[in-house]
Amino acid sequence: MVTRRTFVTSAGIAGAAGALAACSPSKSSSDGSSKSSGSDSKKLTLRIWDDVAKPAYEESLNAFTEKTGIEAAVEVVPWADYWKTLPLDIASGDAADVFWLNSASFTQYQQAGNLVDITETLGEDAAASWEKAVVELYTRDGSLWGVPQLWDSIALFFNKKLTDEANVDPTKLSFDPAAKSDPLRDAALKLTKDKAGKKPGESGFDPNARQQFGFNSAADRQAIIGPFLASNGAEWQKDDTYAFDTPEGVAAFKYMADLVNTWQVAPSAADTNPNGDFARDQFIQGKLGLFQSGPYHLMNILEGVGDSFEWGIAPMVGGPKGQKSLVHGVVAAGNAKSENQDGVKKLLEWLGSAEGQKPIGTKGVGFPGHTDVQSAFVEFWKGKGHDVQQFIEAAKDPAMADTGAKALAGLEAVMPVFQQIFAGEVPAEEGVPQAVKEGNAAMA
Structure with a gap:
């Protein structure tokens, strides 16, 4: 699993989810995929963009066929092609x-x-068993427009060896832009060292020779920007228009950028802007004490760290308004143009069921997405020695x-614009209003 962020987040643009890129989905490929058969009433097709999820869906659809007698297959269209082909295929009926x-x-x-109206097709009570935050995310004009499949939220990965050495409790971290110092800054300063072992603020500290970082502040919409703003x-x-150009928004951006450029406890934007996985890789290499991110990196961390050090998961860093995780989810949407609407309904019902x-x-x-089977994911990771309950807690009050x-x-x-702010090229006071203006113009 390379990374899962495009799998559940808002965009696949470079810099937008880790910087909203952490952007490559887990390994996407077109192996086993074929042209969809949306107009073939004999065989239903489910299209996804992540081949890591393919075996799970194959197992699910095999059970669907056994139960209903209706053939169904999953096809993988790589993320790089997914959004190019989908509108064309919808227009052509394919x-x-x-x-x-x-x-x-x-x-x-x-x-x-x-899209098929899920509320109308499956009934108003269908959503009662699905993750509430994802249901709300895909509800518009009084109806739900997709069946929740997978979701993620944000928590704090920590390197126990480093936090123990620095006497940092990762479960008690918070930030406050209005304060001269706060638990997050204090912890990150203790965890940051150059090659001589000196920390930021100490005489002779060389920021260009840092070998250990405290925290992963970066232009990451999902793991950093969204939670810190909220x-x-x-x-x-x-x-549907940007509104973060407020004193609270400017202060949050200034705080995040200062962790990089003033306090020097986070990796340089020169490294994180072009590579949304830079901080994750630093954590895996034992060079980052605190890594705020989502479950989409669990497998990477598990496999990358191995036995080199002990790591854990703590609650995400909260601010003056508490802990506000971004929650993203992917849904299974019904094709309203399919000639087999009865089959579409049955498949959506199945994909929304616990089974x-x-x-x-x-x-x-x-x-x-079904709350009754979230424990299966928890148990999977419990078997790997890790408690992922913090991600469930983070989804209860989302940003x-x-x-x-x-x-x-x-x-x-x-x-x-966000990347310029984190790089120290544009001050938050100037960059935040600029981002809102340019973003809203693009959405007009």
């Missing part, structure tokens, strides 16, 4: 009967009449995710 969508893309398909009381959007989603959890693919028909265009406009 789209799959059911296909994955993310939150930044579903509105345009919903407004165009391409935890400081800033709103991301109002009525249909169980393989997603038991194979460790991700947190299933606002991206909404609107042109959310992707907005992100493409704001992320370069």
Whole structure:
């Protein structure tokens, strides 16, 4: 599993999810995929973009066929091609009967009449067993437009060897831009060292020779920017337009950028801006004490760290307004243009059921959208020696995710400005209003 962020987040643009890129989905390939058969009433097709999830869906669809007698197959279209081919296939009638969508893309398909209304088709009570944050994310105009499949939230990975050495308790970290210091800054300063073992603020400290970092502040929409803005009381959007150009928003961005450039406890933006996985890799190499991120990196960390050091998962860093995780999810959307609407309904029902989603959890693919089988994912990771309960707790009071028909265009406009702020090229006071202006113009 390379990374799972495009699998559940808002966009696949460079810099937008780790910088909203952590952007390559787990290994996507077209192995075993074929042209979808949306108009073939004899065989239903489910299209996804992540081949790590393919075995779980194959197991699920085999059980669906055994139970219903209806043949169904999963096809993988690589992320790099997914959003190019989907609109073309919908227009030509070649789209799959059911296909994955993310939150930044579903509105345009919903407004165009391409999606099955889940509330109308499966009933108002269908959503009661699905992760609430994901249901809310895909509810628009009074209806739900996709069946929640997988979701993620944010927590804090920590290197126990480093935090123990620095006498840092990763479970008690918070930030406050208005304070002269706070638990996060204090902890990150203790955890940052140059090659001579000197820390920021000490005489002779060389920031260009840092061999250990404290925290992963970076232009990462999902793991850093979203949570820090919301935890400081800033709103991301109002009525599908950006609204974070408030004193709270500016203060949050200044704080995040200062961790990089003033306090020097986070990796340089010269490294993190072009590579959304830089901080993750530093953590795996034992060079980063605190890594705020999502379950999409669990397998990378497990396999990359091996037995080299002990690591754990703590609650995400909270601010003056508490802990506000971004929650993203992927849904199975019904193709409203499919000639086999009865089959689409049955497949959506199955994909929304506990039985249909169980393989997603038991194979460790991700947190299933059905709350009754989330324990399967928890147990998978418990078997690996790690408690992932913090991610479930983080989803209970989420920050606002991206909404609107042109959310992707907005992100493409704001992320370069965010990267300039983190690089210290533009002050937050100037960059935040600029990002809002350019983002809203792109979404107009």
